[in-house]
Amino acid sequence: xxxxESLPSSATRKPDDAALVAALRNVLPHAAVLTxxxxxxxxxxxxxxxxxxxxxxxxxxxxxxxxxxxxQVCHRLGVAVVARGHGTGLSGGAMPNERGVLMSLARLxxxxxxxxxxxxxxxxxxxxxxxxxxxxxxxxxxYAPDPSSQIACSIGGNVAENSGGVHCLKYGLTVHxxxxxxxxxxxxxxxxxxADAPDAAGFDLLALLTGSEGLLAVVTEVxxxxxxxxxxxxxxxxxxxxxxxxxxxxxxxIAAGIIPAGLEMMDGPATRAxxxxxxxxxxxxxxxxxICESDGTAEEVADETARMRAVLEAAGATEVxxxxxxxxxxxxxxxxxxxxxxxxxxxxxxxxxxxxxxRRTLGSVLNWMYARAEALGVQVVNVFHAGxxxxxxxxxxxxxxxxxxxxTEVLANEILAKCVEVGGTITGEHGVGVEKIDAMCVQFxxxxxGIFLGVKAAFDPDGLMNPGKAVPVLHxxxxxxxxxxxxxxxxxxxxxxx
Amino acid sequence: MPIPLPNPxxxxxxxxxxRVLRAVADRSPLRLVGGGTQAGLVRASAGEPLAxxxxxxxxxxxxxELVITAGAGTPLSVLSATLADQGQMLPFEPALAGGQATLGxxxxxxxxxxxxxxxxxxxxxxxxVRLIDGLGQEVGFGGQVIKNVAGFDxxxxxxxxxxxxxxxxxxxxxxxxxxxxxxxxxFAMAQAEALQQVNAWAGQPLPLSAVSWDQGILRLRLSxxxxxxxxxCATLGGQALENxxxxxxxxxxxxxxxxxxxxxxxxxxxxxxxxxxxxxxxxAVLWEWGGxxxxxxxxAPAELVRRSAERAGGHAMLWRGGESxxxxxxxxxxxxxxxxxxxxxxLDPHGIFNPGTPDFL
Ligand SMILES: Cc1cc2nc3c(=O)[nH]c(=O)nc-3n(C[C@H](O)[C@H](O)[C@H](O)COP(=O)(O)OP(=O)(O)OC[C@H]3O[C@@H](n4cnc5c(N)ncnc54)[C@H](O)[C@@H]3O)c2cc1C
Numbered sequence: 021x022x023x024x025e026s027l028p029s030s031a032t033r034k035p036d037d038a039a040l041v042a043a044l045r046n047v048l049p050h051a052a053v054l055t056x057x058x059x060x061x062x063x064x065x066x067x068x069x070x071x072x073x074x075x076x077x078x079x080x081x082x083x084x085x086x087x088x089x090x091x092q093v094c095h096r097l098g099v100a101v102v103a104r105g106h107g108t109g110l111s112g113g114a115m116p117n118e119r120g121v122l123m124s125l126a127r128l129x130x131x132x133x134x135x136x137x138x139x140x141x142x143x144x145x146x147x148x149x150x151x152x153x154x155x156x157x158x159x160x161x162x163y164a165p166d167p168s169s170q171i172a173c174s175i176g177g178n179v180a181e182n183s184g185g186v187h188c189l190k191y192g193l194t195v196h197x198x199x200x201x202x203x204x205x206x207x208x209x210x211x212x213x214x215a216d217a218p219d220a221a222g223f224d225l226l227a228l229l230t231g232s233e234g235l236l237a238v239v240t241e242v243x244x245x246x247x248x249x250x251x252x253x254x255x256x257x258x259x260x261x262x263x264x265x266x267x268x269x270x271x272x273x274i275a276a277g278i279i280p281a282g283l284e285m286m287d288g289p290a291t292r293a294x295x296x297x298x299x300x301x302x303x304x305x306x307x308x309x310x311i312c313e314s315d316g317t318a319e320e321v322a323d324e325t326a327r328m329r330a331v332l333e334a335a336g337a338t339e340v341x342x343x344x345x346x347x348x349x350x351x352x353x354x355x356x357x358x359x360x361x362x363x364x365x366x367x368x369x370x371x372x373x374x375x376x377x378x379r380r381t382l383g384s385v386l387n388w389m390y391a392r393a394e395a396l397g398v399q400v401v402n403v404f405h406a407g408x409x410x411x412x413x414x415x416x417x418x419x420x421x422x423x424x425x426x427x428t429e430v431l432a433n434e435i436l437a438k439c440v441e442v443g444g445t446i447t448g449e450h451g452v453g454v455e456k457i458d459a460m461c462v463q464f465x466x467x468x469x470g471i472f473l474g475v476k477a478a479f480d481p482d483g484l485m486n487p488g489k490a491v492p493v494l495h496x497x498x499x500x501x502x503x504x505x506x507x508x509x510x511x512x513x514x515x516x517x518x
Numbered sequence: 519m520p521i522p523l524p525n526p527x528x529x530x531x532x533x534x535x536x537r538v539l540r541a542v543a544d545r546s547p548l549r550l551v552g553g554g555t556q557a558g559l560v561r562a563s564a565g566e567p568l569a570x571x572x573x574x575x576x577x578x579x580x581x582x583e584l585v586i587t588a589g590a591g592t593p594l595s596v597l598s599a600t601l602a603d604q605g606q607m608l609p610f611e612p613a614l615a616g617g618q619a620t621l622g623x624x625x626x627x628x629x630x631x632x633x634x635x636x637x638x639x640x641x642x643x644x645x646x647v648r649l650i651d652g653l654g655q656e657v658g659f660g661g662q663v664i665k666n667v668a669g670f671d672x673x674x675x676x677x678x679x680x681x682x683x684x685x686x687x688x689x690x691x692x693x694x695x696x697x698x699x700x701x702x703x704x705f706a707m708a709q710a711e712a713l714q715q716v717n718a719w720a721g722q723p724l725p726l727s728a729v730s731w732d733q734g735i736l737r738l739r740l741s742x743x744x745x746x747x748x749x750x751c752a753t754l755g756g757q758a759l760e761n762x763x764x765x766x767x768x769x770x771x772x773x774x775x776x777x778x779x780x781x782x783x784x785x786x787x788x789x790x791x792x793x794x795x796x797x798x799x800x801x802a803v804l805w806e807w808g809g810x811x812x813x814x815x816x817x818a819p820a821e822l823v824r825r826s827a828e829r830a831g832g833h834a835m836l837w838r839g840g841e842s843x844x845x846x847x848x849x850x851x852x853x854x855x856x857x858x859x860x861x862x863x864x865l866d867p868h869g870i871f872n873p874g875t876p877d878f879l
Contacts, residue, residue, distance in 0.1 A: 323746070468657045472672075
């Protein structure tokens with residue numbers, strides 16, 4: 021694994037452990053400051069466990085006042101602070117800083133208010149995504165964004181990553197389902213962005229904070245928008261003997277004016293792995309499987325599923341199955357939901373890539389990927405959000421075998437570059453974190469990165485919040501030889517470089 | 519494949535960039551002018567006017583991608599017609615202002631019409647922008663794909679920034695299929711009851727797409743497949759409006775040509791928590807978006823209007839008239855105002871774009 025460079029050492033210094041711990045113990049209960057190596061170990065990495073780092077100290081604040089006090093200590097001592105939700109991130113966003121504090125928001129886990137009439141819920145950041153939908157189910161409501169990790173991930177982490185889910189084609193990402201957010205700046209200043217009203221006065225800071233990966237502020241309260249639960253839901257399972265045709269079917273569904281509630285794709289290897297794992301009764305000879313979901317009133321669902329079937333058949337589906345009841349619908353999904361662990365049984369390790377491409381390029385990019393994987397001797401399995409063009413290739417490897425991961429990384433970087441080349445992006449929903457910090461130099465030029473750094477400085481002038489993540493410092497890109505200098509001039513000459 | 523169009527704007531963009539670079543060198547501000555339909559709200563802007571109508575043209579449109587990319591100076595009427603040919607639409611239903619309103623203007627002023635209620639605002643559909651920043655650099659953020667979390671969301675930050683954070687040259691927005699059918703119901707209902715009823719309906723899985731209340735009449739638009747509309751109308755009751763009358767009503771709200779807006783006097787736009795009870799303010803009210811957007815014609819003091827909006831979880835913009843010296847934009851809380859000034863500084867350090875707009879900067 022590559023060495024992870026953080027912001028220049030001038031930005032963060034390492035006061036001796038004793039001084040830092042004493043300052044934190046001054047503002048937190050004794051048990052909320054973890055210093056023992058064993059106690060800190062669970063916080064070494066997020067879901068991308070290849071990147072690990074022991075933090076100097078772990079703190080577990082239990083309320084906003086304690087979060088504020090921790091930030092003020094870090095600000096005063098010039099110490100880096102990394103916020104952490106439930107550590108399911110897949111880009112190393114919550115990986116600790118060796119010279120800093122790792123702050124877990126897990127104890128801020130209360131649902132503060134449910135306003136069924138206004139269809140909103142106000143919750144603390146450590147509340148799990150699924151817990152919100154469970155809490156409002158009696159009122160016939162739910163929170164739409166549903167990352168596959170929803171039983172475990174926190175709403176604060178969702179805000180920080182702008183997470184998506186299988187239903188975001190129709191219902192949007194996290195950013196589309198937030199009403200307002202309360203957050204603290206590094207000096208402890210409380211801000212409220214967004215509003216209970218349809219818009220807020222001033223700039224759209226709610227959009228800016230969403231997806232900012234813990235670099236701008238620490239989220240302490242989130243008000244989410246809730247939707248009425250649809251009366252009817254039905255799923256279709258369509259098999260194809262060729263990924264290109266399945267990719268075309270995805271584009272054709274959208275072109276026909278249909279926005280399905282979900283539109284997921286699994287390729288042959290993923291289908292077979294899932295089938296072996298959960299016995300969902302998938303057609304194991306298919307080279308691609310589409311799961312299409314329709315929701316709404318009974319009339320809407322009847323109309324939409326009939327139109328989807330027509331498009332799927334015209335696109336060359338070898339079989340289209342309708343879920344006949346809720347049990348069968350859940351069975352269609354069971355394989356998709358278990359696809360990651362199922363693939364996990366095929367090899368000791370896998371690397372999950374996240375990138376987005378225009379839908380029309382799905383078939384050609386997948387075929388390109390199979391060819392490259394074969395040439396490099398890497399096994400690749402695809403299970404992803406086809407409706408959004410959001411790819412999640414899983415590259416199989418064995419960390420114990422020399423050279424195996426290196427080959428995987430080569431393919432991973434080629435795939436990301438391909439996403440950018442066909443008009444897409446290096447991350448659709450998992451974020452940049454530490455993992456894709458170099459790929460940012462491919463997607464953005466120096467002027468654009470300079471603007472990101474300027475915005476960062478507007479919130480956190482000393483660069484103490486989650487340093488080394490999400491936005492590369494310019495000299496890092498320059499050293500990689502990937503900096504696009506525009507008009508021969510570097511922007512923001514005041515920022516650190518070279 | 520996408521319809522391959524040569525970028526018709528390259529030359530115009532280049533010329534604008536040169537103009538901005540000159541302004542940066544001279545430290546002389548510019549006032550960005552789209553279709554000029556919001557001129558009343560940017561009255562405080564100083565600077566030499568710079569017309570963006572040259573940024574007019576379609577750049578890419580592929581219906582199966584649900585994305586259209588066009589120059590910021592492209593009239594919304596042209597875009598809407600292009601989309602309608604493919605059975606699609608701009609989901610936020612912006613005012614077309616007789617062909618004058620532009621795409622860039624709709625983004626900068628965060629404009630949305632009746633469908634904005636449940637479908638979402640301009641920012642919700644914004645996928646990418648190209649800008650000339652306050653140093654005269656050409657930069658791009660976001661793109662043409664729906665999911666994209668690389669870097670801070672500078673794209674959506676432009677929505678509602680009134681051109682103060684950069685000169686927008688190109689915009690990519692997500693579009694949606696047009697509904698197969700629409701129908702409008704009307705109900706005689708007092709304001710308090712209407713606010714209660716509409717939010718109760720919005721909590722049920724009904725194909726609602728717009729609502730308005732004024733002078734004791736609640737109007738509700740439904741959009742979707744005909745069979746679903748028929749069954750929803752049967753549940754909701756009320757009186758069905760003739761298609762032409764319905765169309766005329768929603769158009770008059772979208773374009774703000776409804777008689778409510780034609781009457782003189784001071785006009786405020788209040789954005790409040792939709793379920794807020796009837797506001798205790800004198801004057802005439804028309805509301806949309808489930809009660810979230812409330813138009814108020816009143817001569818009540820500005821302070822009273824603003825405090826009332828704040829208590830209802832929102833803010834108030836002085837749309838028209840008012841005493842001199844009253845700010846158009848609702849002043850944000852002190853910490854937020856300071857933060858926004860620093861963000862402005864990051865994108866436009868020399869204050870080239872639209873100085874004085876928004877007026878709290
Ligand atoms: C099996 C699996 C499936 C997944 N499926 C999806 C999916 O379908 N869609 C998807 O989008 N993602 C998915 N993810 C990724 C991950 O679950 C999401 O990114 C999630 O939002 C992370 O939440 P978390 O609480 O675990 O955050 P963490 O991993 O703890 O942190 C993530 C980032 O958020 C920051 N952060 C956390 N809390 C706060 C806070 N309160 N204030 C400020 N910053 C904060 C951290 O600093 C870090 O940068 C999946 C992950 C796994 C392991």
